[in-house]
Amino acid sequence: xxxxxxxxxxxxxxxxxxxxxxxxxxxxxxxxxxxxxxxxxxxxxxxxxxxxxxxxxxxxxxxxxxxxxxxxxxxxxxxxxxxxxxxxxxxxxxxxxxxxxxxxxxxxxxxxxxxxxxxxxxxxxxxxxxxxxxxxxxxxxxxxxxxxxxxxxxxxxxxxxxxxxxxxxxxxxxxxxxxxxxxxxxxxxxxxxxxxxxxxxxxxxx
Numbered sequence: 244x245x246x247x248x249x250x251x252x253x254x255x256x257x258x259x260x261x262x263x264x265x266x267x268x269x270x271x272x273x274x275x276x277x278x279x280x281x282x283x284x285x286x287x288x289x290x291x292x293x294x295x296x297x298x299x300x301x302x303x304x305x306x307x308x309x310x311x312x313x314x315x316x317x318x319x320x321x322x323x324x325x326x327x328x329x330x331x332x333x334x335x336x337x338x339x340x341x342x343x344x345x346x347x348x349x350x351x352x353x354x355x356x357x358x359x360x361x362x363x364x365x366x367x368x369x370x371x372x373x374x375x376x377x378x379x380x381x382x383x384x385x386x387x388x389x390x391x392x393x394x395x396x397x398x399x400x401x402x403x404x405x406x407x408x409x410x411x412x413x414x415x416x417x418x419x420x421x422x423x424x425x426x427x428x429x430x431x432x433x434x435x436x437x438x439x440x441x442x443x444x445x446x447x448x449x
Contacts, residue, residue: 246384259377265354265381268354269355274357275353275356276297277359279294279369280293280330280426286370286371289316290314294348297434312338313334315338315341328425358434369381389407392416395445
């Protein structure tokens with residue numbers, strides 16, 4: 244109910260009717276899992292340098308329908324960020340402008356529900372560019388994998404400290420590890436975690 248009310252007012256701020264489809268009712272058996280790599284960890288100051296996304300249909304990751312884009316940042320890459328994702332400024336010389344990438348990203352995700360790991364940060368990064376462009380924040384219903392995992396584990400081990408680190412969740416769910424801190428690989432691994440969790444008997448994904 245809260246999401247419907249929020250999106251009612253959100254849609255009123257939409258300044259381009261071309262994107263009204265983002266507010267359409269989503270198909271319940273399709274999701275998009277996405278991840279961003281950035282110049283740093285502050286959405287107000289830092290920029291997106293890559294976005295990776297995959298479509299999930301029922302219990303299948305449609306690897307042939309992937310979204311992989313590198314973005315030319317307006318701010319300088321921080322050394323600490325480079326140590327994490329290993330993307331250097333020279334690697335982004337042929338990257339695209341964020342305005343074009345955001346349009347392509349919206350076309351890719353459509354009105355599907357979105358999935359991610361610590362998704363609040365990635366959504367904040369998308370909204371940084373989306374609000375000035377269209378007047379709205381990303382309206383898609385969102386599923387945070389670490390929150391789903393927490394609720395799943397708390398049923399089994401109530402009042403226990405639950406390790407929500409990416410690697411720990413992967414290991415516990417026996418998900419194979421791909422190259423980490425690559426936006427596309429992270430999206431694939433998060434999608435696998437989401438599928439594994441949503442098929443647990445006590446996990447309810449609406």
